[in-house]
Structure formats: structure tokens, C-alpha cells
Amino acid sequence: MTRPGQSWGRYPQARQRIVPLTDRRQPLPQVDGSVLPYGNGRSYGDSCLNPDGTLLHLRGLDRFIAFDSASGVLRCEAGVTLADIIAIALPQGWFLPVTPGTRYVTVGGAIANDVHGKNHHGSGNFGHHLRCFELLRSDGSRQVCAPGEDLFAASVGGLGLTGAIVWAELQLRRVPGPWMEVESIRFGQLDDFFALSAQSAHSHEYTVAWIDCMARGRSLGRGHFLRADHAPGDAGRHVPASATPMAMPFTPPMSLVNRLSLRPLNALYYHRQRAPRRRDSVHYANYFYPLDGIGDWNRMYGPRGFFQHQCVLPPANARDGIAAMLGEISRDGGGSFLAVLKEFGEIPSLGLLSFPRPGTTLALDFPNGGPATFALLDRLDAIVAEAGGAVYPAKDARMSGRLFRSAYPQWPRFQAHIDPKFSSGFWRRVME
Amino acid sequence: MYRVLIIGATSAIAEATARVYAARGAALYLVGRDLDRLSAIAADLGVRGAGKTAVSAFDVNAYERHQDVLDAAWAEFGQIDLVLIAHGTLPDQAACEASAELALREFSTNGLSTIALATAIAPRLKSGSTLAAISSVAGDRGRASNYLYGSAKAAVSTFFSGLRQRLNADGINVLTIKPGFVDTPMTRSFKKGALWATPDRIARGIVDAIDKRRGVAYLPWFWWGIMQAIKNIPEFVFRRIKL
Numbered sequence: 001m002t003r004p005g006q007s008w009g010r011y012p013q014a015r016q017r018i019v020p021l022t023d024r025r026q027p028l029p030q031v032d033g034s035v036l037p038y039g040n041g042r043s044y045g046d047s048c049l050n051p052d053g054t055l056l057h058l059r060g061l062d063r064f065i066a067f068d069s070a071s072g073v074l075r076c077e078a079g080v081t082l083a084d085i086i087a088i089a090l091p092q093g094w095f096l097p098v099t100p101g102t103r104y105v106t107v108g109g110a111i112a113n114d115v116h117g118k119n120h121h122g123s124g125n126f127g128h129h130l131r132c133f134e135l136l137r138s139d140g141s142r143q144v145c146a147p148g149e150d151l152f153a154a155s156v157g158g159l160g161l162t163g164a165i166v167w168a169e170l171q172l173r174r175v176p177g178p179w180m181e182v183e184s185i186r187f188g189q190l191d192d193f194f195a196l197s198a199q200s201a202h203s204h205e206y207t208v209a210w211i212d213c214m215a216r217g218r219s220l221g222r223g224h225f226l227r228a229d230h231a232p233g234d235a236g237r238h239v240p241a242s243a244t245p246m247a248m249p250f251t252p253p254m255s256l257v258n259r260l261s262l263r264p265l266n267a268l269y270y271h272r273q274r275a276p277r278r279r280d281s282v283h284y285a286n287y288f289y290p291l292d293g294i295g296d297w298n299r300m301y302g303p304r305g306f307f308q309h310q311c312v313l314p315p316a317n318a319r320d321g322i323a324a325m326l327g328e329i330s331r332d333g334g335g336s337f338l339a340v341l342k343e344f345g346e347i348p349s350l351g352l353l354s355f356p357r358p359g360t361t362l363a364l365d366f367p368n369g370g371p372a373t374f375a376l377l378d379r380l381d382a383i384v385a386e387a388g389g390a391v392y393p394a395k396d397a398r399m400s401g402r403l404f405r406s407a408y409p410q411w412p413r414f415q416a417h418i419d420p421k422f423s424s425g426f427w428r429r430v431m432e
Numbered sequence: 433m434y435r436v437l438i439i440g441a442t443s444a445i446a447e448a449t450a451r452v453y454a455a456r457g458a459a460l461y462l463v464g465r466d467l468d469r470l471s472a473i474a475a476d477l478g479v480r481g482a483g484k485t486a487v488s489a490f491d492v493n494a495y496e497r498h499q500d501v502l503d504a505a506w507a508e509f510g511q512i513d514l515v516l517i518a519h520g521t522l523p524d525q526a527a528c529e530a531s532a533e534l535a536l537r538e539f540s541t542n543g544l545s546t547i548a549l550a551t552a553i554a555p556r557l558k559s560g561s562t563l564a565a566i567s568s569v570a571g572d573r574g575r576a577s578n579y580l581y582g583s584a585k586a587a588v589s590t591f592f593s594g595l596r597q598r599l600n601a602d603g604i605n606v607l608t609i610k611p612g613f614v615d616t617p618m619t620r621s622f623k624k625g626a627l628w629a630t631p632d633r634i635a636r637g638i639v640d641a642i643d644k645r646r647g648v649a650y651l652p653w654f655w656w657g658i659m660q661a662i663k664n665i666p667e668f669v670f671r672r673i674k675l
């Protein structure tokens with residue numbers, strides 16, 4: 001159970017007042033200072049924190065309002081999690097149109113970061129599947145926002161700053177059942193990734209690659225390419241036991257992810273699959289949410305927490321930029337437990353501050369090793385800036401305001417829609 | 433279809449319990465004070481799989497309306513398999529010490545109204561059904577910090593103990609639910625420690641106790657041990673400690 005007031009990276013630590021809202025008809029609670037909506041704390045850095053201010057805890061807005069099992073249109077409160085939605089929709093043949101790598105995010109959080117999944121090339125972001133939502137503003141007004149409207153564009157990917165989303169209506173997508181047909185292809189270097197990605201974008205709904213970021217030289221960028229589709233429901237198959245998920249019961253005094261453990265783990269993962277190609281039927285939970293099986297896995301990084309660094313580089317500079325970043329990491333030796341690579345498609349994002357845009361996205365995790373880690377992340381940011389790319393606010397705790405403002409040029413237009421009562425640690429940091 | 437009547441259906445524990453029954457396809461009749469909130473909960477339960485839902489607003493302290501509300505529920509569902517009495521407030525102990533009027537009103541909300549409702553419900557129940565009420569571990573021993581609430585819950589627990597004996601022969605199970613600390617809007621301002629449980633966890637415990645036709649359920653289970661220890665502290669010691 002995440003305690004409200006923390007982010008998933010457990011850095012930075014912040015003091016803030018927590019005020020819950022559990023009834024969607026109630027007005028915004030009156031508080032001194034600024035407020036920020038908080039969903040389920042699955043953002044990594046400070047975009048879901050409001051140091052010395054108030055967090056409006058919205059997880060308690062967890063009621064469904066209506067579901068039409070013929071059309072797949074679902075209306076629910078903003079604190080409903082994606083896991084809750086799957087639980088009611090999948091048995092009726094419906095699934096999320098877009099899902100991030102954990103199902104423990106709220107609908108409000110998914111909208112505020114306009115999250116993406118492995119099907120971005122075909123389905124875009126979470127925001128593309130919204131029919132409308134209601135925004136509660138500090139002046140007491142309630143506005144139902146729909147695609148095409150300014151406040152919709154500001155609030156999708158709006159980092160919780162335009163008001164509190166209290167309910168939303170989304171269009172789910174049909175699936176034949178809970179199973180996925182997954183093909184895993186081992187590849188030896190970075191160029192292979194781009195070839196596989198180009199080849200698979202039209203043939204497969206979901207694509208993503210895992211990179212061994214300890215590899216150097218000719219094998220720089222080697223990894224596994226995973227492409228997948230929903231498979232016909234087959235009642236005969238065995239559903240994995242998820243009744244007793246493992247959990248990190250406590251926070252170890254130091255990070256378990258370090259130089260010593262990373263190299264063998266990455267190599268092991270790369271060599272785990274003997275055959276160059278493998279096809280499997282995989283249960284959706286294991287395919288989409290492999291990490292959800294280990295509760296509180298973020299604790300394994302110890303009390304100082306960890307950073308995720310996710311960027312997107314435009315197509316023209318993607319190959320060289322990613323190679324430069326992987327080279328930087330491999331030279332540093334600090335490594336990343338997980339390096340995920342994915343090509344975004346051409347579908348334009350609807351939000352003024354949405355992260356996805358055409359190009360290649362790389363996501364990395366680093367334990368917080370103090371100044372050395374900050375320095376490495378700054379070097380990665382420099383490569384991103386040079387390439388004309390962007391860093392993902394949902395995963396950020398330290399990018400410079402200058403990088404943010406150049407990567408999100410619509411920020412002045414966005415700023416006009418910020419609710420005067422709303423603010424976040426992230427926003428104050430990048431607007432300095 | 434399993435038919436459930438919940439009184440105090442907007443409470444966090446009741447709502448979580450109703451979700452378990454909704455997922456099983458049960459019919460749910462929800463009673464509480466706030467019609468808007470009841471309607472929002474009923475819609476949610478419908479999406480979660482409830483076979484049928486109905487709502488009715490009333491205040492448990494309006495004793496003269498008890499029979500009408502129960503008549504309406506029985507008329508709607510024909511028969512009811514489970515009644516869960518879940519309403520309650522957390523009285524301000526200090527304010528109750530300053531005002532006998534307030535003390536009695538809180539005693540009525542947390543104790544007398546449940547006794548009145550159970551009395552009116554008992555003759556309507558058929559063999560195989562269950563009458564459950566949320567009491568509290570606070571009813572096991574009066575403590576300086578909340579004995580108004582505790583004594584009202586003690587009345588409920590003792591009343592239910594007797595009712596359980598009386599209805600046992602008719603095949604009706606009477607269940608006393610005794611939760612410990614639960615993280616709900618009612619206890620929002622409290623500092624939470626390791627003993628605190630979520631409404632979801634309590635709800636699973638309630639449904640399990642109903643399924644197993646148990647008489648008393650401490651939730652989570654470890655409260656049984658804690659309360660054994662607290663009940664056994666001799667009074668001459670107990671009066672001196674702060675709890």
C-alpha cells in the first residue's frame with residue numbers, strides 16, 4: 001500500500017498535508033496554501049507531490065457510474081484504478097484501450113499524465129480514448145471537458161494543475177479474452193531494434209524492447225524485442241496463480257540494486273532466452289504488468305529511493321542519441337536494472353503538455369547514489385537536449401527548467417489554464 | 433439471487449462489504465441518510481455486478497419510521513437473506529461528558545437504534561438467513577477516551593449475544609462484528625499505526641464470517657487476543673492506566 005505523500009521513486013521526500021475527497025458531489029475542501037490532486041502515487045518524482053502544501057487525496061473517489069457492455073463506454077470516478085476497470089470489464093470482453101506498465105494507477109492520474117502503453121503506434125495515448133471528464137476548480141465551478149476544447153487540451157497531460165478531475169468517461173476496446181500471443185526476438189545490437197520496430201509496427205498491436213544496458217562495444221543496445229497481440233480466449237489454459245503476490249515487506253537499509261548485482265542480472269536476462277525467437281501465450285497480467293506481481297518493489301532501492309529517466313528523441317536523432325545514452329550508462333557502470341525501448345507512432349497527442357511524440361523512447365532506472373547519479377542524469381539530459389528530445393515529467397525529479405520549457409514549448413499556453421489554487425513541487429521547480 | 437439489506441450503507445465498511453456481494457451478483461437494498469450518496473453507491477454496485485439495487489433514505493434515530501423502511505425493503509425483495517446493520521458515528525467523548533443530551537443522542541445512534549432495528553427485523557427472517565451488526569472491540573471494555581461509544585457498542589454486543597441464542601433454534605445466524613482500528617473517513621484525523629486495517633480487509637472478514645455462519649468475528653483476527661488481554665487486566669490496575 002503506497003502511503004499518500006510519497007512518489008514511486010521515494011525521492012524527494014516531502015512534508016504535506018493530506019486531505020481526502022471521497023464524495024464526487026462535494027466542493028473542493030478549503031485549505032490554506034496550494035493544493036495538488038494525488039491519485040495512487042505511481043509517478044516517480046515530484047510531479048505528484050506538493051511540498052509544504054496540501055495533497056488532495058482522490059483515491060477514495062472509486063465508484064463506477066455506468067458501464068454499457070454493448071458499446072464499451074465506461075463512466076467512473078477519477079480514483080478508480082485501471083485494475084478495478086479490468087476486473088469488471090474483462091469478463092464482459094472489454095479491456096483498456098491504452099495501459100501503462102502498472103495497473104495500480106488511477107483514471108485521474110492516467111489522464112493528468114496522458115499515459116501511453118506499448119500500443120502507442122496504433123492507439124495513441126490514454127487521452128485519445130476519453131469522451132469527457134469533469135473538472136472541479138477552486139472557484140467552485142465544475143466543467144465537463146470534451147476533446148477539442150481548450151481546457152481538455154490543458155488537462156490531458158496537465159499534471160494535475162488545472163483542477164481536480166472527479167469523473168471521466170472512456171471508450172474501452174474489445175478483446176477476445178485474457179490471453180496474449182507474445183513473440184520474443186533476441187537481437188544483437190541497436191540497429192536491429194529499429195529494423196524490428198519498423199517491421200512490427202504494422203503487424204503487431206504491442207511492441208517494446210528490453211535492452212541490456214551493461215553491454216558495450218559491438219553488442220551495445222542488444223536486447224529482446226517483444227511484439228504481441230490479444231489472443232482468442234481459450235478456456236482450457238491455466239490462469240497464473242496471483243492470489244498471493246510477493247511483496248517487499250520492508251525497506252532494506254541500502255539499495256539492493258547496485259553495481260555488483262546489475263551486470264549479472266542484465267546478462268542473465270539477455271541469455272535467459274536460448275532460442276533467437278520464441279512464441280508464447282501469456283496471461284495479460286504477466287504481459288502488461290510483470291512488476292505488479294511484486295508488491296512495493298520500489299523499496300528494493302533502499303531508503304534513498306531511485307530515479308527513473310524516460311526520454312523521447314525525435315526520429316532523425318533517435319539512433320545516435322540512444323546509442324550515446326547507452327554508451328554513457330555503460331561507461332558509468334552504474335547501470336540500470338531495466339532499460340525499455342519503444343518507438344512512438346505518429347498519432348499527435350491531444351494534451352498541451354503530453355509527453356508522447358514521434359520518435360524513440362528510452363526508460364531507465366537508477367538507484368539514488370547521490371551526486372554521481374545526478375551528474376549521470378545531467379549528462380543524459382544533455383544528450384536529450386542536443387537531440388531535441390523531451391524528458392517525461394511523470395518520471396522526473398530533477399530535470400532543469402530550461403530543458404522542460406524547451407521540450408514543452410506549449411507551456412505558456414498551458415499556464416493560462418492553471419487553477420490559481422493548484423501547484424506542485426515539479427511545477428515550481430521547472431518554472432523557477 | 434442472494435438478497436442483502438444494508439442499513440448505514442454509506443459507511444466505508446458497509447460499502448466495501450456491499451462490493452463483495454455485488455461481485456457475487458447479489459441483490460442489494462441500501463439504506464442510509466444521504467440519498468445522493470446511496471444512489472452513487474448503488475450505481476457503482478450495479479456496474480460491479482449486483483443483480484439488482486434499491487435505495488431508501490432514513491435516519492436510524494427516527495424510530496417511528498423503522499417498520500416502514502423495513503416493509504419497503506421486504507416488499508421490494510420479497511425475502512431477505514442477509515441484513516447488515518452498519519451505521520454508526522464516532523462521538524466526541526469530551527463533548528458527551530459535557531452534555532447528557534448529546535451523550536444520549538449518540539447512545540441512541542450507536543446502540544439503541546441497532547437494538548430497535550434488530551428487534552423489528554428478527555421476526556421477518558427465515559431459516560438460513562443472517563442478521564449481522566457492526567459492533568466494536570471498544571464495546572469489550574470501557575475506556576476513558578471513548579466510553580460513550582464503547583458502552584453503546586457493549587449494549588449491541590450483549591443484545592446480539594442474547595438474540596443469537598434465541599434465534600439459533602430457528603436456523604437464523606446472528607453475527608456480532610467487532611472491528612479494531614479501521615482507516616475510514618470516520619477516523620480520518622487519527623494517527624495510523626500497524627494495527628490499522630483497510631475497509632476492504634474488514635469487508636472480506638465480514639463476508640467470510642457470514643459464509644461460515646460464525647457468531648462473533650474480531651476483525652482482523654488478532655484483536656481477539658488483544659481484547660482477551662485487555663479484558664483480563666484487573667479493574668484496580670485498569671483504572672490507573674491510560675488507554
Ligand SMILES: Cc1cc2nc3c(=O)[nH]c(=O)nc-3n(C[C@H](O)[C@H](O)[C@H](O)COP(=O)(O)OP(=O)(O)OC[C@H]3O[C@@H](n4cnc5c(N)ncnc54)[C@H](O)[C@@H]3O)c2cc1C
Nearest residue numbers: 039040041042043100101106108109112115116159160165
Ligand atoms: C511500474 C510502473 C510502470 C509505469 N509504466 C508507465 C508506462 O508504461 N507509460 C506511462 O505513461 N506511464 C507509466 N508509469 C507512470 C504512471 O502511469 C503515471 O505516473 C500515472 O500518472 C500515475 O497515476 P497515479 O494515479 O498513481 O497518479 P499520481 O502519481 O498520484 O499523480 C500523477 C499526476 O496526476 C495528477 N492527478 C492524479 N489524480 C488526479 C485527478 N483526479 N485530477 C487531476 N489530476 C490528478 C497528480 O497531480 C499528478 O500530477 C509507470 C509507473 C510505474 C510505477
